[in-house]
Amino acid sequence: MDTLEIRTHDREELLDITPAVRRAIRENGWSDGALLLYCPHTTGAVTINEGADPDVVRDIVVNLRKLVPRQGDYRHAEGNSDAHIKSSMFGCDQLVIVEGGEVRLGTWQKIYFCEFDGPRTRKLWVKWLGA
Template sequence: MKELSVRTSQREEMIDITHLVRDFAKEAGITDGICHVFVPHTTCGILINENADPDVTRDILDALRVLAPATANYRHVEGNSPAHIKSSLVGCSKTLMLANGRLCLGTWQGIFLCEFDGPRHRKVWLQVVG
């Protein structure tokens, strides 16, 4: 297992970590298998989506703000209930296939750390099995 440290700089943002995951998968030396990406946090998530057009990430964050608005009748008193909800919707992990020593991603796909309660230092745990 490898632990990455990612520093976020905004309250909400999507950080492309594809290159970090790709490098780890390559270093693992596994030809065929899986690579699991996990965040041990309750206010961020891992998402796979388009990484070519930055408007896509902005649209995703905008849509999540509609689903979990900043102000609502939340019971959790810490003020970050929307972040917990967004994290639940996005999920805290993704599993990707490895073939011929490479991550199997579509042409336009990237792996994103989604920050919903930043700025913070985030951990990303990576594990390759094969």
């Protein structure tokens, strides 16, 4: 298993980690199989979404703030309940296909690390599942 270290810069952001995932595939010589991407943080997530238009990521972040505001009827003492809820909405893992040493994504797709309680240094576990 590999670990990607991700440095986030804002409290809430989606970071394109596709290049880091491709680099891990290349450096490990993985060819055909699947790759499990797992976020071991309860206030972070991993997702796949459009990467061609940066306004999509902006729209996701802005509208998540409206759906789950930072201040609300929360009891969690740490003050980051919204981050836990947002993380649960996205989930902690993604499974991607690797074929011929390349991650198979749709034309417009990118892989994103979702930060909901940053900025922080985060980990993303990468587990190769060979064919």
